[in-house]
Amino acid sequence: MSNEKIQAELAKYEANVEKAVAKFPERKYLPEKRIYTPLDVKGDEAYAEEIGFPGQYPFTRGVQPTMYRGRFWTMRMYAGFSTAKASNERYRYLIANGGTGLSCAFDLPTQIGYDSDDPISEGEVGKVGVAIDSLADMEVLFDQIDLGKVSTSMTINAPASVLLAMYIAVAEEQGVPADQLRGTIQNDILKEYAARGTYIFPPKPSMRIITNIFEYCSKNVPKWNTISISGYHIREAGSTAAQEIAFTIADGIAYVDAAIKAGMNVDDFAGRLSFFWNAHNNVLEEVAKFRASRRLWANIMKNRFHAQKPKSMMLRVHTQTAGSMLTAQQPNNNIVRVALQTAAAVMGGTQSLHTNSRDEALALPTQESVTIALRTQQIVANESGLADVIDPLAGSYYVEAMTDRIYNEAAEYIKKIDEMGGAVEAIEKGYIQKEIQDSAYKWQMDVENKRRIIVGVNEYIDENEEPPKGLLKIDASVGVEQCKKLADLKAGKPINKMTKGRDNDAVKAALAELKDACKKDESENLMPHILKAVKTYATLGEICGVMREVFGEYEAHVSL
Amino acid sequence: MDKKVRVLVAKPGLDGHDRGAKVVARALRDAGFEVVYTGLRQTPEQIAEAALQEDVNVVAMSILSGAHPHLFPKVVNLVREKGMKDVLIIGGGVIPEGDIPALKEAGVAEVFTPGTPTSDVVEFIKANVKA
Numbered sequence: 001m002s003n004e005k006i007q008a009e010l011a012k013y014e015a016n017v018e019k020a021v022a023k024f025p026e027r028k029y030l031p032e033k034r035i036y037t038p039l040d041v042k043g044d045e046a047y048a049e050e051i052g053f054p055g056q057y058p059f060t061r062g063v064q065p066t067m068y069r070g071r072f073w074t075m076r077m078y079a080g081f082s083t084a085k086a087s088n089e090r091y092r093y094l095i096a097n098g099g100t101g102l103s104c105a106f107d108l109p110t111q112i113g114y115d116s117d118d119p120i121s122e123g124e125v126g127k128v129g130v131a132i133d134s135l136a137d138m139e140v141l142f143d144q145i146d147l148g149k150v151s152t153s154m155t156i157n158a159p160a161s162v163l164l165a166m167y168i169a170v171a172e173e174q175g176v177p178a179d180q181l182r183g184t185i186q187n188d189i190l191k192e193y194a195a196r197g198t199y200i201f202p203p204k205p206s207m208r209i210i211t212n213i214f215e216y217c218s219k220n221v222p223k224w225n226t227i228s229i230s231g232y233h234i235r236e237a238g239s240t241a242a243q244e245i246a247f248t249i250a251d252g253i254a255y256v257d258a259a260i261k262a263g264m265n266v267d268d269f270a271g272r273l274s275f276f277w278n279a280h281n282n283v284l285e286e287v288a289k290f291r292a293s294r295r296l297w298a299n300i301m302k303n304r305f306h307a308q309k310p311k312s313m314m315l316r317v318h319t320q321t322a323g324s325m326l327t328a329q330q331p332n333n334n335i336v337r338v339a340l341q342t343a344a345a346v347m348g349g350t351q352s353l354h355t356n357s358r359d360e361a362l363a364l365p366t367q368e369s370v371t372i373a374l375r376t377q378q379i380v381a382n383e384s385g386l387a388d389v390i391d392p393l394a395g396s397y398y399v400e401a402m403t404d405r406i407y408n409e410a411a412e413y414i415k416k417i418d419e420m421g422g423a424v425e426a427i428e429k430g431y432i433q434k435e436i437q438d439s440a441y442k443w444q445m446d447v448e449n450k451r452r453i454i455v456g457v458n459e460y461i462d463e464n465e466e467p468p469k470g471l472l473k474i475d476a477s478v479g480v481e482q483c484k485k486l487a488d489l490k491a492g493k494p495i496n497k498m499t500k501g502r503d504n505d506a507v508k509a510a511l512a513e514l515k516d517a518c519k520k521d522e523s524e525n526l527m528p529h530i531l532k533a534v535k536t537y538a539t540l541g542e543i544c545g546v547m548r549e550v551f552g553e554y555e556a557h558v559s560l
Numbered sequence: 561m562d563k564k565v566r567v568l569v570a571k572p573g574l575d576g577h578d579r580g581a582k583v584v585a586r587a588l589r590d591a592g593f594e595v596v597y598t599g600l601r602q603t604p605e606q607i608a609e610a611a612l613q614e615d616v617n618v619v620a621m622s623i624l625s626g627a628h629p630h631l632f633p634k635v636v637n638l639v640r641e642k643g644m645k646d647v648l649i650i651g652g653g654v655i656p657e658g659d660i661p662a663l664k665e666a667g668v669a670e671v672f673t674p675g676t677p678t679s680d681v682v683e684f685i686k687a688n689v690k691a
Contacts, residue, residue, distance in 0.1 A: 108573070108574035108575060108576075108625055108627075109574065111574075112574055112601075114574075119603075120574065120601075120603065121574070122630060122631075123573060123627035123629070123630025123631050124573055124574050124575075124625060124626075124627045127625050127626035127627055128575075128625050128626060192576070196576050196577075197575070197576020197577065197578065197600045197601075198574075198576050236577075236579070237577075237579045238579050238583075324579070327674070327675055328654075328673055328674040328675050329675050361654065361674045361675075362654065362656050362674075363626070363654070363656050364626075437582050437583075437586075440579050440582065440583055441582075441583055441586050441587075444583045444587070444678065447677075448677045448678065448679060454675075457675045458677075467656075467657035467658070468657075471656050471658070473656075474626060476629070476630070556599055556600060558582075558597055558599045560582060560585050560586055560589065560595065560597055
């Protein structure tokens with residue numbers, strides 16, 4: 001049908017609709033357009049340039065040529081709580097049940113570079129993740145797990161260099177060389193300033209540490225994903241889908257710029273950059289977001305940074321279902337939400353996925369809840385058919401139009417951020433934070449005014465709902481135990497499988513050496529010094545303490 | 561009441577999640593309160609000191625990390641120790657139902673859990689604040 005013909009038919013349809021709507025009014029608060037047609041998408045001539053084929057530029061349809069027809073995405077359940085021993089048990093349980101990658105959650109003191117015995121850590125030890133004070137804890141965390149076989153993702157940012165060094169050291173003890181290690185460190189400080197809050201140092205030294213890691217890994221840990229540039233937390237903080245990919249890709253541009261300025265060749269590190277998206281509730285919008293993000297990143301890497309290798313242009317992505325969309329009310333409904341979010345991530349073409357558990361609006365998940373979440377992925381993979389054909393929604397007028405819409409909206413934001421001088425400046429000015437806050441506030445008001453219905457929260461409320469039983473509780477004794485262990489370590493007493501305690505003189509010397517290295521310019525790579533310190537069983541707090549002394553700390557300026 | 565009610569929205573502990581705190585802060589401001597937000601990573605001492613310096617009528621704390629059983633009561637005690645006997649102290653976040661009685665016992669006037677409309681917080685403050 002020619003466009004004129006379609007236009008004429010569409011006009012006829014719209015006239016019909018007017019009559020129908022007069023009799024049967026539509027629901028309020030719907031997207032403006034009720035139907036999409038060939039008029040909303042570009043013609044076939046744009047296909048090769050903008051959509052193409054899986055595994056080929058611009059990767060709109062996916063980064064691998066066979067996608068899930070070869071093997072499924074990595075089912076990677078984010079876990080970690082209490083002590084290294086308790087978390088190690090959960091990891092081994094997940095592996096035994098078909099989990100195919102590990103994902104470590106660290107407690108807040110670890111994420112902000114404090115030891116468990118620091119006064120500021122009080123009440124937080126072991127709460128939102130596992131407490132890691134030194135290599136000794138890391139040895140327990142990966143006990144009986146072959147680091148040569150498993151791939152491990154670590155949600156660690158400001159002290160990512162230290163945790164990576166500990167991981168390399170544990171692998172070495174297991175006899176696994178660094179060049180065999182597979183996994184990811186989050187290492188994305190910019191979104192910490194903008195949305196997540198676990199920053200330590202100011203932007204400049206933080207960017208230096210990150211580029212040091214890129215360089216070190218490109219030579220020594222070549223299979224490691226050196227960063228997971230994260231939109232997840234930006235979305236959780238309240239952004240829209242387009243803002244999620246816009247602000248994240250703007251951060252990505254800042255990292256690439258920094259690495260190039262540090263003297264690296266784009267194709268030497270860009271292939272190890274990875275991304276992290278949120279799978280939110282609106283299934284089709286999410287699929288469009290994944291597709292738009294791949295096209296946008298490919299375009300930027302090719303045309304702005306002149307990458308040559310296809311791998312450098314691929315936006316490979318880990319996904320987590322949206323924690324902020326889980327409801328504390330009628331928590332079993334969350335199983336359904338997570339299943340839909342899983343469908344979105346899979347039709348969006350994710351490389352790995354974490355599914356949240358039904359009880360996470362209330363507490364950390366129980367083992368039973370985690371199992372349901374993992375099984376959800378297995379059901380979508382094996383039973384739904386969604387993983388059988390690559391990019392199944394391509395060609396949907398609506399999804400293609402929305403892919404273009406999100407792409408354009410994100411590109412517009414990136415242009416604006418470029419004009420401000422880049423993501424670092426936009427964050428320092430508070431621009432990105434303000435945009436996210438405005439979207440978060442609008443969402444909340446939409447829920448409170450019932451422009452948006454959340455089942456069990458503002459509609460379909462169960463007045464007689466009983467509070468759920470059997471939530472996971474982290475005992476306060478975890479902190480006490482962890483501090484006792486740490487005191488022994490610092491006193492030079494052997495702990496765990498150590499035959500003799502740490503040599504405090506060696507610790508002191510390694511820390512002094514690290515401090516000197518920090519004072520030098522960015523051409524001095526900090527990684528070898530951190531690795532050396534870690535191997536003396538210097539603690540995370542001691543190492544970050546030295547770095548704090550040289551680099552100072554970031555101070556956030558908030559405006560409401 | 562001719563003086564505007566002043567509220568300190570506070571994030572005790574190391575938790576970086578402040579979507580909720582910021583949304584509540586803005587809703588309280590839109591409801592006509594004067595709102596001061598502490599920003600992240602405040603120790604209980606810093607919060608009590610800020611409450612005193614800012615001469616607030618309400619301290620509204622938010623924690624999503626699970627550190628509430630330790631940190632909420634600490635803030636209450638320090639605020640009271642500094643002589644602010646009438647300041648209304650409330651809290652919110654990812655807080656299991658089972659933890660709430662102990663928090664109330666410790667002097668947290670009300671605990672708001674996920675899904676609470678901001679208007680509930682506004683109404684609670686209006687009904688209970690001594691200004």
